Amino acid sequence: MDTAPALRRIATISLHTSPLAQPGTGDAGGMNVYIDQTTRRLAARGIEVEVFTRATSAHQEPVTEVAPGVLVRHIVAGPFGGLDKDQLPGELCSFTAGVLRAEARRDPGHYDLLHAHYWLSGQVGYLAKDRWGVPLVFTAHTLAKVKNAALAQGDRPEPRGRLLGEEQVVAEADRLVANTSAEARELVDLYRADPARVDVVPPGVDLDVFRPAPDRRAARAAARSELGLPADDRIVVFAGRVQPLKAPDVLVSALAVLLARHPDEPWRLVVVGGRSGGSTENNWLVDLAEQLGVRDHVDVRPPVPAAQLARVFTAADLVAVPSHNESFGLVALEAQATGTPVVAAAVGGLTTAVAGEISGVLVDGHDPADWATALARVALDPALAARMGEAAARHAARFSWEVTVDGLIDSYTRAVAAVRSDSVRREQAGWFLGGHVDRARTTPGRILQAGR
Structure with a gap:
């Protein structure tokens, strides 16, 4: 035109x-x-x-x-x-x-x-x-x-x-x-x-930056080595501003439930983001992790440019987006574009950004027990995670x-x-x-x- x-x-x-x-x-x-x-x-x-x-x-x-x-x-x-x-x-x-x-x-x-x-x-x-x-x-x-x-x-x-x-x-x-x-x-x-x-x-989504690797398993291992993440951990990633609206606290609480339900699994929550209002400290989230006894399983990192964020998504078993409200949810789309399944709240634009039961799982509400169930369902089922990861890349490719x-x-x-x-x-x-x-x-x- x-x-x-x-x-x-x-x-x-x-x-x-x-x-x-x-x-x-x-x-x-x-x-x-x-x-x-x-x-x-x-x-x-x-x-x-x-x-x-x-x-x-x-x-x-x-x-x-x-x-x-x-x-x-x-x-x-x-x-x-x-x-x-x-x-x-x-x-x-x-x-x-x-x-x-x-x-x-x-x-x-x-x-x-x-x-x-x-x-x-x-x-x-x-x-x-x-x-x-x-x-x-x-x-x-x-x-x-x-x-x-x-x-x-x-x-x-x-x-x-x-x-x-x-x-x-x-x-x-x-x-x-x-x-x-x-x-x-x-x-x-x-x-x-x-x-x-x-x-x-x-x-x-920038499909040149966020893209799936031909060999997902090898790419995940390489990304984890590059980022200093344990090779065998069950890694859940949260990326975004650390504020109540984005609900990272739901994931910390869900992590405590996961460790109680599956004590032999090496769970790790990686949080990539800073606080709203200019502060780069995430004390309130760290305090919650300490109160729940899961501090050793929470890895808090500062925000990173898009190319590095794509590497973090590649390293993850899944990406979680538990926001109370999202007009769309770009993080969910970017994660899927790397071939990583997403577990997201069934709110706002996330119901468009994520194809429920195809490219990921949509969770009703913010009960940590429900989130723990959804996270474990994907992370502990390699065949399901692989199918959803492949579908996630196809779904994200529709958006450019x-x-x-x-x-x-x-x-x-x-x-x-x-x-x-x-x-x-x-x-x-x-x-x-x-x-x-x-x-x-x-x-x-x-x-x-x-x-x-």
Whole structure:
């Protein structure tokens, strides 16, 4: 599809986390991977992308080119360093001013479209879209009403300010991109989104990095040797931020059950990730392991780049994703792409990311005893694990970032066409500026606003 006439340049808003950040640290996770992978592939197709994110260090360059056609702009808004998400709304005004100031230095019509990720960015996006006269596409990644309905024990509910903010963005966006059909239904049912404006575009996986080995057994042995893991252990891997929402504590508790039920088996839980909010310590999880007497069976490691994470997945007997809620669950897809079966919670997008009873096992609820049963079922049955591993690689191969970008371009094209068509109708009716149209500022479809 020739997209050049309709899409030349896109502004992407990612206020609270940069695509340059290491997933698994602070607030970086699947959204960072999503933005990084899709922007690179959009640029490879001739569509330039500029990503606006909040500067977190005085040493960051104002503009960083991460790939040909992809720029990351660091906007100074508030103090440098990590801020909790509940502190970020206070920086919306200064961040928005920085975004608008950067665009004001450009010629009219510099951007064809805005794509905002997460509700905070959506707040910036729906102000900028009117200023620039371009369509807004919004991807929530997580929804507060869904999260509050499935809170982990000890987790705080999302504040009313976020609930209202999400409702505003959903109402103002020209198109909404949902990761799954389930998320699309949630947008319609919980946020009263117009179904005609919702596009389902599943995320993908980098199949060049996460791929199965021809000889699974040999590859697992080599990966374990490389990573310093015991050759004969029953290894369960958890990868992601160490926070209640992701539920790694369920796996630690399940590990205690496994050791009681199968005392002769060498169980090991490998946790790859850091805590949310900027801390790299995992004390609360380690404390739980000590309380349950399983500390010697828990291996906590820092987050690693994608290529190394693929090696960790290859080393595992299985990967566990026990989250209380996931809009999709990229980790599950990446693990399956290496040929490793996944045991995941039957929530949200995980029911799409994992083919239950084919590429892995979906567990209802978060009872450690149930999780222990599911983990043992796969880990202690080599024939089942092998079948699921082969099916996992086939299942993951259906998802690629190229397919994701195809869907995004379709959504973008519809958004631009609708806004431009509406602009033409309004121009013909003489609605701009009380009957006068400044054509120099409305190309393509840009509205001149007073005080610019």
